[in-house]
Amino acid sequence: MAKVAIPSVDEVLRGETGCVVVARFGRAATLAAVRAALEAFRAANKGVGLQPILNRDDVAAAIASRAAEALEAQDAPRLRRVLNLTGTVLHTNLGRAVLAEEAVVAAAGAMRAPAALEYDLETGSRGERDDIVRGLVCELTGAEDAILVNNNAAAILLVLNTLALGRESIVSRGELIEIGGSFRMPDIMARAGTRLKEIGTTNRTHLRDYADAIGPETALLLKVHTSNYLVQGFTKEVGTNELADLARERKLPLVDDLGSGTLIDLARHGLRRERTVQDALKDGADLVTFSGDKLLGGPQAGFIVGRRDLVRACAKNPIKRAVRLDKIRLAALEATLKLYRDPDRLPDRLPTLGYLTRPLDDIRAQAERVEGPLGRALGPPFEVGCCACTSQIGSGALPLETIPSAGLAITPRAKKQSGRQLEALAAAFRRLPVPVIGHIEKGALILDFRCLDAETLFVEQLEKLSRMPLDAEAEP
Numbered sequence: 001m002a003k004v005a006i007p008s009v010d011e012v013l014r015g016e017t018g019c020v021v022v023a024r025f026g027r028a029a030t031l032a033a034v035r036a037a038l039e040a041f042r043a044a045n046k047g048v049g050l051q052p053i054l055n056r057d058d059v060a061a062a063i064a065s066r067a068a069e070a071l072e073a074q075d076a077p078r079l080r081r082v083l084n085l086t087g088t089v090l091h092t093n094l095g096r097a098v099l100a101e102e103a104v105v106a107a108a109g110a111m112r113a114p115a116a117l118e119y120d121l122e123t124g125s126r127g128e129r130d131d132i133v134r135g136l137v138c139e140l141t142g143a144e145d146a147i148l149v150n151n152n153a154a155a156i157l158l159v160l161n162t163l164a165l166g167r168e169s170i171v172s173r174g175e176l177i178e179i180g181g182s183f184r185m186p187d188i189m190a191r192a193g194t195r196l197k198e199i200g201t202t203n204r205t206h207l208r209d210y211a212d213a214i215g216p217e218t219a220l221l222l223k224v225h226t227s228n229y230l231v232q233g234f235t236k237e238v239g240t241n242e243l244a245d246l247a248r249e250r251k252l253p254l255v256d257d258l259g260s261g262t263l264i265d266l267a268r269h270g271l272r273r274e275r276t277v278q279d280a281l282k283d284g285a286d287l288v289t290f291s292g293d294k295l296l297g298g299p300q301a302g303f304i305v306g307r308r309d310l311v312r313a314c315a316k317n318p319i320k321r322a323v324r325l326d327k328i329r330l331a332a333l334e335a336t337l338k339l340y341r342d343p344d345r346l347p348d349r350l351p352t353l354g355y356l357t358r359p360l361d362d363i364r365a366q367a368e369r370v371e372g373p374l375g376r377a378l379g380p381p382f383e384v385g386c387c388a389c390t391s392q393i394g395s396g397a398l399p400l401e402t403i404p405s406a407g408l409a410i411t412p413r414a415k416k417q418s419g420r421q422l423e424a425l426a427a428a429f430r431r432l433p434v435p436v437i438g439h440i441e442k443g444a445l446i447l448d449f450r451c452l453d454a455e456t457l458f459v460e461q462l463e464k465l466s467r468m469p470l471d472a473e474a475e476p
Contacts, residue, residue, distance in 0.1 A: 006038065006059065007059055009038065012038070012060045013031065013034060018060065018064040020068075021064050021071070024071075025068075030071065033067035036067070036070065037066040037067045038063055041059075081434055082436070082437050083457070085407065085452060086438060086448065087389055087392065087405060089352065089391060090295075090352065090393055090394035091395075096300070096395055097297045098355075100336055100350050102338070102339065104332070106332055107328045107335075109331065115331070117129050117330070129325070129330060132334055136338065138305070140263055140337060140340050141277045143305035143311075144307055144308040144311070145307070147303075147304050148292075148324070149301070149325065151302045154323040155304050156192070157188055157191060157319070159255055159314055160194045160255075161192040161194070161319055162313050163219055163220050163255075164193075165192070165193040166193060168194065168195045168197045168218050168219060169189060169220055170214065171197070171198065171221075171223070172237065175222075175223065175237075177224060194219065195217070204236040205238060207246060218252060219253075220247075221252055222255050223238075223256045223257065223285075225257060225275075239283065240284060240285050241283040243284075244284025254286050254287075255287045255289070256285035257289045258280060258290040260294035260295045261294070261295065261303065262274050262295040263276060263296060269347060269356070271357075271401065271403075272401050281305070286306050287307065288304075288305050289302060289305075291303075292336075294395045297350045298333050298336035299336070301325055301329060336350070363449050364386070366406075367386045367406045368386055369455070370408065370455065370458065376462075378425075381412060381413060381421070382412055382413065382425070383410070383413055384408055385409055386407075387408065387409040389446060390403065391448055403450070407446055407447045407449045407450075408446075409445070409446055409447075411444045422445050424469075432461045433464065434454075434457060
């Protein structure tokens with residue numbers, strides 16, 4: 001075995017490659033990375049006699065290159081762009097809604113310079129940040145007033161803590177949902193400081209159940225959208241309009257939590273109709289809460305809209321400051337909401353609605369174009385073919401609604417260890433510079449193309465995929 005002389009840390013740093021690494025990452029970070037690389041190099045050459053050799057500079061350059069690779073890996077963003085080919089349009093784990101270009105530009109503008117966030121330019125006095133979108137929200141929904149928080153769970157928390165602290169909130173047992181991440185409505189209510197009073201049964205709740213439950217400690221009636229599940233069969237629920245009459249009679253506020261709120265009738269775009277925020281307010285809800293980053297297609301946010309006196313009470317709660325929106329999301333939200341002034345062009349300008357209404361023929365044609373390049377990249381071990389898919393909306397919106405779609409199914413030709421081959425293949429897709437996320441179903445890796453709006457990028461990465469080990473024993 002050839003004997004190798006290991007250069008000193010200083011030699012590596014002073015070398016041509018070392019200087020380049022220092023200039024890019026700074027001396028302190030480079031020093032630590034070089035020491036780690038040298039330690040690994042010594043371990044690899046343990047037992048080999050050390051003596052000066054002619055390629056000492058090459059060894060120093062190799063050490064510096066290893067240090068650069070480690071620093072590049074450390075410097076890579078943890079929040080990375082991915083291609084969502086899962087078939088779930090609003091995928092919670094992949095960030096839900098993709099923002100409209102107008103929202104991206106507005107957010108970037110808010111980041112680059114000071115902005116009048118809580119400053120009234122007309123009077124020169126302190127302003128309120130929610131004023132940036134309040135008028136727009138009221139215009140679009142018909143609400144008397146509106147405030148914003150950082151998500152819908154925070155909206156419910158704030159409302160209950162403001163209106164029902166230390167008192168009872170009445171809700172149907174069939175609406176005590178568990179939302180993503182194992183967060184349950186009863187837990188949120190407990191943290192808000194209200195006492196939950198369950199009524200009815202899982203599948204049937206009647207108006208008389210609400211009426212019989214109202215007592216001296218009742219603070220409000222709460223209706224919750226069941227979001228990510230639907231009870232079917234022998235069922236009964238009380239509509240907002242019926243509850244509103246009872247609430248007015250008993251002089252109690254009615255809160256309607258819509259979860260994934262929408263501002264338009266989705267039926268006009270070929271989807272199943274979902275109750276809108278406007279519907280809830282017209283039906284008599286005193287307050288309506290909903291999300292900004294689901295069907296609305298904007299950044300993460302929670303809306304509280306409705307009666308002015310109740311909204312103002314929530315705005316004065318100290319918790320409001322803890323869950324308020326920053327200038328970046330407010331800018332993006334304002335730009336998103338303005339798109340709703342022109343509902344006819346929404347599918348062309350709002351990515352969420354564009355994905356949901358994308359013509360099946362367009363998706364199928366895209367899959368056919370990519371089929372050949374992907375098949376050549378994967379080679380003989382895999383069979384690639386176009387397939388029919390069913391996309392879903394996701395994030396608790398319209399849980400039973402599926403949309404016909406198309407994509408590619410990748411199947412191992414050898415049936416032995418095919419499951420492990422598919423896992424290895426899925427891992428290889430995730431290791432691409434822009435990771436591709438599909439899903440494994442019925443012995444195939446399915447890539448649903450409904451949300452693929454970067455076809456060129458996808459195809460350009462296939463060359464890298466062809467060089468990856470795709471066998472079942474490959475290390476991820």
